Amino acid sequence: MGLDQNIVVHGVRERTPYTSPAEFVRENLRLRGFAVIRSSFAPEFIEEISTAIDSTYDAQCKLHGGEANLVKISDAHIVRAPCSLDDRFIAVAMDPVLQEICELVLGPYWILQNQNAVINIPGTDHYQFTWHRDLNYQHWTSSRSLGLSALLCVDPFNEVTGGTYVLPGSQHSEAFPSDRYVLENQVVVCAAPGDWIVFDSMLFHRTGQNSSKITRRGINHIIVPPIIRQQYSFPNMLAGRLKSDAERRFFGVGQEPSPSADEWRQSRIDALNV
Numbered sequence: 001m002g003l004d005q006n007i008v009v010h011g012v013r014e015r016t017p018y019t020s021p022a023e024f025v026r027e028n029l030r031l032r033g034f035a036v037i038r039s040s041f042a043p044e045f046i047e048e049i050s051t052a053i054d055s056t057y058d059a060q061c062k063l064h065g066g067e068a069n070l071v072k073i074s075d076a077h078i079v080r081a082p083c084s085l086d087d088r089f090i091a092v093a094m095d096p097v098l099q100e101i102c103e104l105v106l107g108p109y110w111i112l113q114n115q116n117a118v119i120n121i122p123g124t125d126h127y128q129f130t131w132h133r134d135l136n137y138q139h140w141t142s143s144r145s146l147g148l149s150a151l152l153c154v155d156p157f158n159e160v161t162g163g164t165y166v167l168p169g170s171q172h173s174e175a176f177p178s179d180r181y182v183l184e185n186q187v188v189v190c191a192a193p194g195d196w197i198v199f200d201s202m203l204f205h206r207t208g209q210n211s212s213k214i215t216r217r218g219i220n221h222i223i224v225p226p227i228i229r230q231q232y233s234f235p236n237m238l239a240g241r242l243k244s245d246a247e248r249r250f251f252g253v254g255q256e257p258s259p260s261a262d263e264w265r266q267s268r269i270d271a272l273n274v
Ligand SMILES: O=C(O)CCC(=O)C(=O)O
Pocket: 116, 118, 128, 134, 151, 162, 163, 164, 165, 205, 206, 207, 208, 218, 220
């Protein structure tokens, strides 16, 4: 028997109306800290992205003297900033559905802090298997979200392939909860290829272990207001490849620190004369 579907209240003066799918995502992010957005990508594009994750990973392994070196720094099976090697990852990050949620949650100005693909291979250890926040080492809470994490599911995410484990509502708690709380409240988020799992970057989460026979790939994006520094300089990595003002803004062009206070002030004076 399913749960009672009637919603009857008493003593309630304020109530959130359902207005749109995007607002519903925002409501979920605010209350439990995560939501799933169903795919608007063509399945063929997601297949291409899957292959591109593997080839960009191989290229990065070669660049750093082989995968063994990545194992030594606990960074194996992660593609760092795949958009630096392949424009299709720029297109992924600019998905209009995702950008609409960014505007609702982080507006009026938001930039990409990080883009990493996670390759979860059956029976293989991964650094992301351990609980963490995407804004690492931070133990405070904020009344509004300071970061949005957006994980594009490239393969099926479920209990067997290793869905994303989350602790609902933990973005509102300073400390990592007790082991008993974790065991009684952890939830595994399941999603299909092309879906986005979006979550508050302060939500405790981790990659689930993969006990299937297929590799499970995902691409995480951490999106923040520009007061938070980027993990890598996307303006530097993508110089000359960003086509529109929206792309330049999202990848942080114009948000780099000024070389000096004088240059910061002069650039504002110069802007008056444009
Ligand atoms: O792979 C996942 O399910 C989660 C990825 C993750 O934890 C991360 O990129 O921070």
